[in-house]
Amino acid sequence: MNSAPNAPSSLKTAPPTGISGIPEMLLSFSLKARNSFGFEVLAEHAYSITHADQISPVIQSIEATGLPWRVLGGGSNVILPPLLPGTTLLMDIAGQAITQQDASGAVVSVGAGVNWHDFVIWTLDQSLPGLENLALIPGTVGAAPIQNIGAYGVEVGEYIQSIEAYDCHSKTMVNYPASECAFTYRNSIFKANPNRYIITHVHFYLPAVWTPRLHYVDLATLFTSDHVPTAEEVMVAVCKIRNRKLPDPKLIGNAGSFFQNPIVEQSQYLHLLDQFPELVSYPEGDAHEGKRKLAAGWMIDRCGFKGMRAGAVGVYQNQALVLVNHGGGTADSVLALAKTIQDKVQETFGVALAIEPIRY
Ligand SMILES: Cc1cc2nc3c(=O)[nH]c(=O)nc-3n(C[C@H](O)[C@H](O)[C@H](O)COP(=O)(O)OP(=O)(O)OC[C@H]3O[C@@H](n4cnc5c(N)ncnc54)[C@H](O)[C@@H]3O)c2cc1C
Known part of the structure; x- marks a missing residue:
């Protein structure tokens, strides 16, 4: 069994509320270690949620106050202000197990x-390949479906069987099969309905028949054509590429890709290609639709931002898609830099860049 990523550490605690099932309330809880930008952030109130049955009474008590609230996993895809008002639910539900297995999967x-990466390693230890391309993505398993995490040609939604969540509208636990989760590029019903679903458990289906998925050039070039790599070898290769390209949040604060890769119609793509023959892009969706996903990092680099610094924040020197906190940065400073980049990319390419991390 794996442990949850962040047990609450410090702090003054409020008097017991007397409502059964509600965990201890943490007051002025520091989230500096729980947001990968490393911003100085205080949650006005927080609860560490370790069991699904704590959610209903906590939500009831929050709704009675009318104050704002939100859910936090590992904090690796959020931009948090210095003070998070109201209540923050820290998702700390632990545990993983093979619940069904037969010849097919x-x-x-x-x-x-x-923790997502610990879980990927655990699946490989159980001889259950499939998730290796998604190794080393920071954060929690519960957040993985929110933006349908993806890397190196694989999206997590492809391996999800169903999701258990507390539905804050119906006030019941729901269990959605993947087919009802509307997984698309960096999106899902959970992201499209903020503060409606609180994911408690994710059920994955890992088929027994496995072949390595190496169609991403970076990955394919690490293997020779006469050797079919094992899932462990693919995972090691993925970690190697990621360590080369992405800053470790423990060393330099960041939230991974700060902008989504924009998806454009074929006509716009061809027009851009005419102007910028070296434009980096990938096919997107059904081939007959002809849509293209443009490499936002390439566009930002082309505008001259790679490695630039704006006070405490900047653009990572090895990957222009990543904005970093060199120390002492804030949500406002990183968003101001993002706006400068968005404006320049719009002016140069006529393409709008959407911010990937969720702003609070
Ligand atoms: C260095 C780095 C590299 C990254 N690389 C990738 C990558 O390759 N691909 C990719 O897709 N992403 C990547 N990311 C982004 C991030 O790792 C993922 O989005 C991850 O799934 C976020 O998990 P988290 O637990 O930190 O979520 P958080 O940042 O805590 O939360 C993200 C959102 O999910 C919501 N949420 C969290 N848990 C739950 C829950 N249990 N129920 C309901 N809502 C919830 C929060 O309210 C918030 O809106 C990267 C980030 C970093 C820092």
Whole structure:
């Protein structure tokens, strides 16, 4: 069993509320270690949620106050202000187990608070390949479906069987099969309906028949054509590429890709290609639609931002898609830099860049 990523550490605690099932309330809880930008952030109130049955009474008590609230996993895809008002639910539900297995594959059920990368390693230790291309993505298992995390040609939605969540509208636990989760590029019903679903467990289906997925050039070039790599070898290769390209949030604060790769119609793509023959892009969706996903990092680099610094924040020197906090940065300073980049990319390419991390 794996542990949840962040047990609450410090702090003054409020007197017991007397409502059964509600965990201890943490006051002025520091989220500096729980947001990968490393911003100085205080949550006015926080609860560490370690069991699904704590959610209903916590939501009831929050709704009675009318104050704002939100859910936080590992904080690796958020931009947090210095003070988070109201209540923050820290998703710390632990546990992972193979719940079904036969000759065709295995179902694995995992608590929302389990660390994503630890979980990927665990699946490989159980001889259950499939998730290796998604190794080293920071954050929790419960957040993975929110933006349908993806890397190196694989999206997590492809391996999800169903999702258990507390539905804040119906006030019940729901269990959605993947087919009802509307997984698309960096999106899902959970992201499209903020503060409606609180994911408690994710159930994965990992088929027994496995072949490595190496169609991403970076990955393919690490292997020779006469050797079919194992899932472990693919995972090691993915980690190697990521370590080369992406800053470790423990060393330099960041939230991974700060902008989504924009998807454009074929006509706009061809027009851009005419102006910028070296434009980097990938096919998107059904081939007959002809849509293209443009490499936002390439466009930002082409505008001259790679490695630039604006006070405490800047653009990562090895990957222009990543904005970083060199120390002492804030949500406002990183958003001001983002706006400068968005304006320049719009002016140069006529393309709008959408910010990927969620702003609070
Ligand atoms: C260095 C780095 C590299 C990255 N690389 C990638 C990558 O390759 N591909 C990719 O897709 N992403 C990448 N990311 C982004 C990030 O790792 C993922 O989005 C990850 O899934 C976020 O998990 P988290 O637990 O930190 O979520 P958080 O940042 O805590 O939360 C993100 C959102 O999900 C919501 N949420 C969290 N948990 C739950 C829950 N249990 N129920 C309901 N809502 C919830 C929050 O309210 C918030 O809106 C990267 C980030 C970093 C820092």
